[in-house]
Amino acid sequence: xxxxxxQMAQRVAQELRDGFYVNLGIGIxxxxxxxxxxxxxxxxxxxxxxxxxxAFPTEETLDADMINAGKQTVTAVAGASIxxxxxxxxxxxxxxxxxxxxxxxxxxxxxxxxxxxxPNKLVKGMGGAMDLVAGADNIIVTMTHASKSGxxxxxxxxxxxxxxxxxxxxxxxDLAWLEIENGCFVLKERAPGVSIEEIKExxxxxxxxxxxxxxxxxx
Amino acid sequence: xxxxxxxVVSYEEAMSGLEDGMTIIAGGFGLxxxxxxxxxxxxxxxxxxxxxxxxxxxxxxFGLGILLEDKQIKKxxxxxxxxxxxxxxxxxxxxxxxxxxxxxxxxxxxxxGGAGIPAFYTATGVGTPVAExxxxxxxHDREYLLEESITGDFAIVKGWKADRFGNVIYRHTAQNxxxxxxxxxxxxxxxxxxxxxxGELEPSQIHTPGIYVDRVIQGSFEKRIEKVxxxx
Numbered sequence: 001x002x003x004x005x006x007q008m009a010q011r012v013a014q015e016l017r018d019g020f021y022v023n024l025g026i027g028i029x030x031x032x033x034x035x036x037x038x039x040x041x042x043x044x045x046x047x048x049x050x051x052x053x054x055a056f057p058t059e060e061t062l063d064a065d066m067i068n069a070g071k072q073t074v075t076a077v078a079g080a081s082i083x084x085x086x087x088x089x090x091x092x093x094x095x096x097x098x099x100x101x102x103x104x105x106x107x108x109x110x111x112x113x114x115x116x117x118x119p120n121k122l123v124k125g126m127g128g129a130m131d132l133v134a135g136a137d138n139i140i141v142t143m144t145h146a147s148k149s150g151x152x153x154x155x156x157x158x159x160x161x162x163x164x165x166x167x168x169x170x171x172x173x174d175l176a177w178l179e180i181e182n183g184c185f186v187l188k189e190r191a192p193g194v195s196i197e198e199i200k201e202x203x204x205x206x207x208x209x210x211x212x213x214x215x216x217x218x219x
Numbered sequence: 220x221x222x223x224x225x226x227v228v229s230y231e232e233a234m235s236g237l238e239d240g241m242t243i244i245a246g247g248f249g250l251x252x253x254x255x256x257x258x259x260x261x262x263x264x265x266x267x268x269x270x271x272x273x274x275x276x277x278x279x280x281f282g283l284g285i286l287l288e289d290k291q292i293k294k295x296x297x298x299x300x301x302x303x304x305x306x307x308x309x310x311x312x313x314x315x316x317x318x319x320x321x322x323x324x325x326x327x328x329x330x331x332g333g334a335g336i337p338a339f340y341t342a343t344g345v346g347t348p349v350a351e352x353x354x355x356x357x358x359h360d361r362e363y364l365l366e367e368s369i370t371g372d373f374a375i376v377k378g379w380k381a382d383r384f385g386n387v388i389y390r391h392t393a394q395n396x397x398x399x400x401x402x403x404x405x406x407x408x409x410x411x412x413x414x415x416x417x418g419e420l421e422p423s424q425i426h427t428p429g430i431y432v433d434r435v436i437q438g439s440f441e442k443r444i445e446k447v448x449x450x451x
Contacts, residue, residue: 047322048248048395056450064251064442065379065391071249072448082391084398084426085248085274086330089323093343117348122311123319124301130349131323134342165346 002174003191010035025102026070028142047128049088052080093135100136104143106158109205111168114160133164145173152204184208189216225385225435230260233436244371245273246400250445252393253282254377256438270294279303298322331368333402338367374404378411385432386425401427408434
């Protein structure tokens with residue numbers, strides 16, 4: 001069975017480490033915050049200028065001056081800091097964020113990512129995505145393996161305009177955990193009950209399948 | 220006005236000197252920390268042909284979105300503009316020009332502009348449509364883009380408190396692009412919730428030193444929230 005959005009978030013959360021500063025994009029990446037393992041301290045960075053993003057506020061603590069990069073009202077945890085957007089992107093561009101998780105339309109075997117622009121459709125903008133992918137060393141892309149019409153999103157060459165070039169090494173889809181090595185996707189794990197055949201069929205870019213591909217496990 | 224006293228008492232005075240075709244740099248992220256009354260004054264003045272530099276362009280009926288109603292904006296330089304229907308319509312009609320700029324690059328363009336740095340190299344945007352027509356150079360085996368900084372005829376800024384000398388502090392994440400915008404205007408106008416006497420703000424806690432600020436005005440703010448999100 002393909003992973004649910006919550007299971008994808010859970011799998012990404014297994015990559016968190018104690019003391020990590022993490023930037024989570026909009027959508028599935030945001031859900032990762034719900035699965036930080038017990039006893040582990042992780043600090044969330046929001047690129048508008050907040051390090052130490054907390055839970056959503058209550059009606060009573062709602063504050064127009066406290067928002068995240070998705071423009072949702074949030075709180076700050078104890079030990080948080082707030083700064084300008086230039087400072088925020090200095091952290092991002094300077095490689096100080098330990099893990100970045102974001103969505104995409106397409107990823108290719110060269111680590112290119114397309115996530116912001118579909119030609120002939122209205123382009124809303126890249127926001128901070130280009131800075132995030134250019135600045136981070138440790139990035140996980142979360143997306144469905146194929147489009148609703150069944151077309152692979154794991155390609156030899158991205159067909160859409162890029163968000164970043166050669167910057168992606170890890171991809172979690174609803175079917176598999178893949179890493180990009182030497183111009184190929186390497187199948188590291190598969191979703192429980194998903195066959196290697198199905199993953200092969202839905203991966204357009206070159207795929208290396210090791211002898212043993214374990215199923216993902218969830219606590 | 221005398222000496223370092225930057226306080227003005229009317230919004231008309233605050234935006235005095237604004238002319239058609241000028242470039243305005245605006246602070247704010249979404250609707251958070253936007254100079255909402257200064258924007259309303261620009262609408263009242265009906266200044267046209269403006270280039271506006273801001274992370275976003277407000278929403279329909281609020282923030283910078285109200286400047287679209289009478290087609291006052293000619294060109295928008297922003298990182299994300301998805302929140303208003305009028306923007307979309309004017310963009311598709313060719314009535315509005317848009318330069319989409321990565322958020323961190325936009326912040327740095329303002330910062331550099333205010334700091335007298337004409338351009339800077341960044342890896343952001345290499346290999347993407349953002350790189351088209353831009354000079355690239357390799358440092359330590361990585362390719363970087365040369366991005367030019369931005370300055371404006373006016374910067375419009377929303378602060379929390381300011382003293383009469385124009386020293387400003389921001390509240391929570393309403394800081395965002397505001398201190399960067401403040402440095403990059405030929406005329407920088409700051410509207411705040413409260414003007415305090417000189418000496419009341421702790422010098423080491425000032426976000427924007429008064430040297431960057433030309434005019435300060437106290438206003439009252441709606442502070443509309445774009446996405447109210449509460450825990451259940």
